[in-house]
Amino acid sequence: MDLSHKDRGLNYGDGFFTTVKITSGRLALWDYHLERLQKCAKVLGFPALDYMSLTSDCQEVARQRKCGFLKVLVTRGCGGRGYGVPEKPSPTIIISQGELPSHYVDWQSKGVSLGYSEIQLGHQPLFAGLKTLNRLEQVMIKQAAQGSVFDDVIVEDIAGNVIESSASNILIVKNGKMLTPKLDLCGISGVYLRHLCSQREITEQRVKRQDLEAADAIFICNSLMGLVPVKALDKQVFDVQTALQIKEEIETSK
Missing domain, CATH: 3.20.10.10 (D-amino Acid Aminotransferase, subunit A, domain 2)
Known part of the structure; x- marks a missing residue:
């Protein structure tokens, strides 16, 4: 997806991420990754995310990829003045994927x-x-x-x-x-x-x-x-x- 030049993740590092291993079409240790995302969102004051939908999307990527990794990156989206956060943030969620490092x-x-x-x-x-x-x-x-x-x-x-x-x-x-x-x-x-x-x-x-x-x-x-x-x-x-x-x-x- 295209990321806006106004996105707070790009401008301020306002967000969080996790990187998940894909093994035999499954998300390894997904429950722990989900807990990480939830804790980050809570500490940073993000609005509630649709974790069921996110899980489903990541599982579909894993099924298609079979092995490798996927990365879930969440930003607070656009808005707010300067460092000030928007009153009603609309988070940006990016799921990317790739091969495991060969070494x-x-x-x-x-x-x-x-x-x-x-x-x-x-x-x-x-x-x-x-x-x-x-x-x-x-x-x-x-x-x-x-x-x-x-x-x-x-x-x-x-x-x-x-x-x-x-x-x-x-x-x-x-x-x-x-x-x-x-x-x-x-x-x-x-x-x-x-x-x-x-x-x-x-x-x-x-x-x-x-x-x-x-x-x-x-x-x-x-x-x-x-x-x-x-x-x-x-x-x-x-x-x-x-x-x-x-x-x-x-x-x-x-």
Whole structure:
């Protein structure tokens, strides 16, 4: 669809989105994606959306596509003066689709190498965990990481807490226990991580670099690539075979 140059998503990043994996013509973890959309709409003060119709439209895309991904992007539409929101917003909903990144298969079986980003995330508790359209920090993080020797980077906040990678959550395993960075100040609460938390006991806590260095295994994860083992962090090397065994245990447990 054509997007108006007056659309608030284009002008102010006034909106939110989610990206869904399509497997065998089905929307993977759709209930979690739907919850994400609903939470974003509530926090941002959007009017009620027709989620039944949206679900039906997305299911039809999935049936036709068979495999890949679809992205649901919602803006507040046009209207309002400056930053002021319109009294009766008419949201714009865009559904797009595409192929899964081809390198995810190699990442899942061989692991990824990570460095540390020099760009830190600012604190904004109001938006912490939400996947809004305001992603300039991530754009700059990706830009700075391009051309590096690493597959991806670990991102910290302005207080030096480990938060996430450039586009995924972090899962740490130590002595059989699992933990993940607390995301109450910044970062995105990923759908796949929430799925894992519903299956296993995973502790949310402040994480520092030394926690990563002391880990038995580290994983990054998001809704498209699933759980990916880390084979190297900066100059530290991890045992990928051990990580793959842990990965299998996590993914097969109920």
